[in-house]
Amino acid sequence: MKKLILLLPIIIGxxxxxxxxxxxxxxxxxxxxxxxxxxxYIVRVDSMCKAEGKSNSYEFVGAxxxxxxxxxxxxxxEDDVLVKNPDIVIIYIGVNxxxxxxxxxxxxxxxxxxxxxxxxxxxxxxxxxxxxxxxxAAIGEKTDFSNQQDGDLNKYSNxxxxxxAKNNLPLIDLRKLFLxxxxxxxxxxxxxxILTTDGVHLNATGNQFxxxxxxxxxxxx
Amino acid sequence: MKKLILLLPIIIGxxxxxxxxxxxxxxxxxxxxxxxxxxxYIVRVDSMCKAEGKSNSYEFVGAxxxxxxxxxxxxxxEDDVLVKNPDIVIIYIGVNxxxxxxxxxxxxxxxxxxxxxxxxxxxxxxxxxxxxxxxxAAIGEKTDFSNQQDGDLNKYSNxxxxxxAKNNLPLIDLRKLFLxxxxxxxxxxxxxxILTTDGVHLNATGNQFxxxxxxxxxxxx
Amino acid sequence: MKKLILLLPIIIGxxxxxxxxxxxxxxxxxxxxxxxxxxxYIVRVDSMCKAEGKSNSYEFVGAxxxxxxxxxxxxxxEDDVLVKNPDIVIIYIGVNxxxxxxxxxxxxxxxxxxxxxxxxxxxxxxxxxxxxxxxxAAIGEKTDFSNQQDGDLNKYSNxxxxxxAKNNLPLIDLRKLFLxxxxxxxxxxxxxxILTTDGVHLNATGNQFxxxxxxxxxxxx
Amino acid sequence: MKKLILLLPIIIGxxxxxxxxxxxxxxxxxxxxxxxxxxxYIVRVDSMCKAEGKSNSYEFVGAxxxxxxxxxxxxxxEDDVLVKNPDIVIIYIGVNxxxxxxxxxxxxxxxxxxxxxxxxxxxxxxxxxxxxxxxxAAIGEKTDFSNQQDGDLNKYSNxxxxxxAKNNLPLIDLRKLFLxxxxxxxxxxxxxxILTTDGVHLNATGNQFxxxxxxxxxxxx
Numbered sequence: 001m002k003k004l005i006l007l008l009p010i011i012i013g014x015x016x017x018x019x020x021x022x023x024x025x026x027x028x029x030x031x032x033x034x035x036x037x038x039x040x041y042i043v044r045v046d047s048m049c050k051a052e053g054k055s056n057s058y059e060f061v062g063a064x065x066x067x068x069x070x071x072x073x074x075x076x077x078e079d080d081v082l083v084k085n086p087d088i089v090i091i092y093i094g095v096n097x098x099x100x101x102x103x104x105x106x107x108x109x110x111x112x113x114x115x116x117x118x119x120x121x122x123x124x125x126x127x128x129x130x131x132x133x134x135x136x137a138a139i140g141e142k143t144d145f146s147n148q149q150d151g152d153l154n155k156y157s158n159x160x161x162x163x164x165a166k167n168n169l170p171l172i173d174l175r176k177l178f179l180x181x182x183x184x185x186x187x188x189x190x191x192x193x194i195l196t197t198d199g200v201h202l203n204a205t206g207n208q209f210x211x212x213x214x215x216x217x218x219x220x221x
Numbered sequence: 222m223k224k225l226i227l228l229l230p231i232i233i234g235x236x237x238x239x240x241x242x243x244x245x246x247x248x249x250x251x252x253x254x255x256x257x258x259x260x261x262y263i264v265r266v267d268s269m270c271k272a273e274g275k276s277n278s279y280e281f282v283g284a285x286x287x288x289x290x291x292x293x294x295x296x297x298x299e300d301d302v303l304v305k306n307p308d309i310v311i312i313y314i315g316v317n318x319x320x321x322x323x324x325x326x327x328x329x330x331x332x333x334x335x336x337x338x339x340x341x342x343x344x345x346x347x348x349x350x351x352x353x354x355x356x357x358a359a360i361g362e363k364t365d366f367s368n369q370q371d372g373d374l375n376k377y378s379n380x381x382x383x384x385x386a387k388n389n390l391p392l393i394d395l396r397k398l399f400l401x402x403x404x405x406x407x408x409x410x411x412x413x414x415i416l417t418t419d420g421v422h423l424n425a426t427g428n429q430f431x432x433x434x435x436x437x438x439x440x441x442x
Numbered sequence: 443m444k445k446l447i448l449l450l451p452i453i454i455g456x457x458x459x460x461x462x463x464x465x466x467x468x469x470x471x472x473x474x475x476x477x478x479x480x481x482x483y484i485v486r487v488d489s490m491c492k493a494e495g496k497s498n499s500y501e502f503v504g505a506x507x508x509x510x511x512x513x514x515x516x517x518x519x520e521d522d523v524l525v526k527n528p529d530i531v532i533i534y535i536g537v538n539x540x541x542x543x544x545x546x547x548x549x550x551x552x553x554x555x556x557x558x559x560x561x562x563x564x565x566x567x568x569x570x571x572x573x574x575x576x577x578x579a580a581i582g583e584k585t586d587f588s589n590q591q592d593g594d595l596n597k598y599s600n601x602x603x604x605x606x607a608k609n610n611l612p613l614i615d616l617r618k619l620f621l622x623x624x625x626x627x628x629x630x631x632x633x634x635x636i637l638t639t640d641g642v643h644l645n646a647t648g649n650q651f652x653x654x655x656x657x658x659x660x661x662x663x
Numbered sequence: 664m665k666k667l668i669l670l671l672p673i674i675i676g677x678x679x680x681x682x683x684x685x686x687x688x689x690x691x692x693x694x695x696x697x698x699x700x701x702x703x704y705i706v707r708v709d710s711m712c713k714a715e716g717k718s719n720s721y722e723f724v725g726a727x728x729x730x731x732x733x734x735x736x737x738x739x740x741e742d743d744v745l746v747k748n749p750d751i752v753i754i755y756i757g758v759n760x761x762x763x764x765x766x767x768x769x770x771x772x773x774x775x776x777x778x779x780x781x782x783x784x785x786x787x788x789x790x791x792x793x794x795x796x797x798x799x800a801a802i803g804e805k806t807d808f809s810n811q812q813d814g815d816l817n818k819y820s821n822x823x824x825x826x827x828a829k830n831n832l833p834l835i836d837l838r839k840l841f842l843x844x845x846x847x848x849x850x851x852x853x854x855x856x857i858l859t860t861d862g863v864h865l866n867a868t869g870n871q872f873x874x875x876x877x878x879x880x881x882x883x884x
Contacts, residue, residue: 071734072775075782101323105544105764106772112735119738140372146379151361151371158367292513293554296561326543326765327551333514340517544764582814588821592814593803600809 021059025081028092032064044211069097069108070116089129094136098152114159132217133164135175140191140199143182172213242280246302249313253285265432290318290329291337310350315357319373335380353438354385356396361412361420364403393434463501466660467523470534474506486653511539511550512558531571536578540594556601574659575606577617582633582641585624614655684722688744691755695727707874732760732771733779752792757799761815777822795880796827798838803854803862806845835876
């Protein structure tokens with residue numbers, strides 16, 4: 001009996017030691033690259049996690065690179081995701097695939113967007129990694145679908161929704177969620193300043209908004 | 222008395238002779254170029270006019286050229302419109318200004334679209350010509366705003382709506398009318414085949430639909 | 443006699459007063475807009491003119507606006523050129539017609555570039571204004587034709603050369619002159635810094651180089 | 664002695680059996696897709712190989728898909744190349760990476776072109792596969808560098824030349840070879856019809872021209 005009492009703290013300690021944290025990687029573009037900076041959505045997810053006393057259960061890693069399109073994720077997924085052995089990967093891509101069409105002539109064809117997206121999923125699935133998908137939130141926050149890329153962004157969001165359905169994966173439909181939020185909070189039909197600083201990149205409200213969705217999804221796995 | 226009776230047909234004939242027809246010019250792109258062909262919307266306006274016994278009051282002229290953007294109209298308006306001394310000009314432009322951005326890299330900047338559009342109006346107004354404006358109907362007939370150019374087409378339609386309001390001119394809002402029609406008649410969310418053959422150019426239903434709007438507007442002046 | 447002597451200076455003064463200066467308008471884009479600033483090519487032409495004691499014969503006016511393409515010149519030529527009754531107009535346009543294809547999707551089709559260019563010339567000719575044409579010098583100064591827009595810039599320069607020949611107008615072939623200069627002075631195949639600051643806009647050497655060509659052409663009329 | 668004579672054909676047969684053919688895969692876009700059709704460059708390489716009595720030494724496989732860009736090759740290289748265990752892979756890509764910028768807004772950024780190209784090479788090298796690289800021959804055959812994409816095509820060809828040098832790999836510089844041929848055989852500066860049907864895809868002369876280069880390179884390994 002005495003022995004057991006003495007051992008108890010050690011056993012509990014071992015329990016904590018052996019409890020592997022869930023490693024969550026956020027895989028995306030500049031929006032995700034900014035997510036690990038002060039006030040960024042990944043930092044906020046981490047804070048919420050701690051506040052709920054779950055910091056022993058989760059570890060959050062940002063893997064966002066500015067200017068990335070879907071095929072860039074595919075190219076670097078070995079080095080930036082797979083070697084880190086994540087439990088969960090949240091894919092958040094698509095803005096540049098659409099945007100760079102008009103700004104550089106180097107966007108991504110819709111059929112190839114789908115192909116590369118599915119190829120990323122296949123490789124993650126092969127390693128039994130849990131996956132969630134995000135639709136690209138916005139290029140401009142106007143609510144009457146008169147932002148230049150709205151049609152194309154809706155088209156690519158539809159592709160992602162379809163991929164999520166086909167692969168039976170959770171979808172964080174930021175495109176829809178942002179629009180709903182703007183319909184309530186952007187009565188002046190402004191193109192920025194509600195959830196973003198420039199129509200694309202998240203302001204404080206936007207980072208918290210995305211963080212809320214991400215954290216809810218992570219806990220839901 | 223006898224004399225008068227004899228003169229009557231002559232007087233009536235003179236009346237017809239002196240009654241100037243209202244010359245209506247439809248000024249636009251390939252959609253309008255096709256309008257003067259069999260089954261085209263201008264041919265249909267002409268038929269409706271005749272059926273209503275008003276062929277002595279109106280004369281319809283097509284001035285559409287394939288691939289035209291707003292600045293092409295401005296360049297050729299002297300030769301193709303002003304020299305013909307029209308009473309009414311209906312401007313129907315905007316599809317290529319948006320579309321050619323992604324297909325050739327030669328679309329029209331939004332601010333310049335507005336400038337050239339206003340410049341056309343100014344020159345028509347200076348000649349006391351009556352004017353009506355059309356918004357560009359569609360590049361793709363999907364109803365969920367997921368046609369690639371929907372955002373930009375909405376943006377340019379907003380510009381035209383604003384020009385119509387500023388200049389106090391009648392607006393034929395084909396963009397809105399096509400969407401409303403598709404919401405009722407395109408439950409499968411198809412990208413063509415409802416009012417267009419290819420998402421842009423009018424099929425028989427589309428030509429009649431546009432003709433109805435045009436004829437109503439012409440009579441309204 | 444006494445009277446005449448007293449009047450002589452006045453008569454000479456009147457002679458100078460009545461000698462109309464040749465008004466030279468430089469009509470173009472941001473390169474020309476910068477031409478009237480300190481160190482700009484128009485300021486330098488003016489200085490050379492003064493240094494040669496010809497300031498009573500010439501007056502130089504800048505009519506350059508940033509971002510302008512050929513059709514922008516056409517649109518504003520009444521207000522910015524014709525109302526000023528110039529004797530000579532030097533057209534220097536084309537960079538944005540090519541460049542904006544990839545950066546905004548709003549460049550100018552080659553056939554329309556030619557049409558608008560010719561339309562500008564026709565209106566100037568109708569007023570008996572002397573005209574000189576410039577080819578667009580550079581978008582990147584590499585000498586092995588590996589600047590992204592080199593092919594298109596050569597194509598549009600060929601169009602201008604052809605217009606100059608057809609209309610029997612003097613050509614300031616800056617495209618060729620810049621290349622020749624770079625072949626001698628840019629042995630490292632740099633994309634900027636020889637005659638331009640950024641591959642497009644003129645540095646001090648470039649402004650003087652263009653000024654030399656312009657001044658030579660103006661005196662040649 | 665008698666036995667040996669009887670065995671001889673068997674031994675010779677075994678020798679043939681055990682002589683492994685060199686499998687050569689041509690990896691590319693529509694130009695290579697057409698290479699396996701009648702008169703195509705791969706068919707011609709095969710014919711030359713047979714004519715030289717070397718058909719026991721080489722086997723030729725086409726792996727070209729229309730519209731492919733460098734990242735498409737990367738995505739499908741496992742299925743279409745690596746599983747086939749080639750001895751030699753000849754990479755012939757780049758036209759669409761440049762061309763699709765202006766025709767669809769979906770070309771490839773220069774830095775990413777280089778990254779994906781190098782990634783393909785790395786994976787081939789890891790399997791000890793011999794590699795040769797081709798520069799993209801032409802988008803238009805004009806010889807004065809006035810084909811729209813000449814500048815960009817030269818830029819991407821420079822990237823490939825640099826990759827070949829860095830990786831110490833044989834280069835089939837079709838870009839340079841086509842230009843040299845055209846300088847001799849295209850005195851009218853036509854944009855097609857010398858080595859291509861449409862400025863891009865090979866005519867009979869072009870297919871033989873490319874076949875000659877390919878066959879020379881294959882034998883040189």
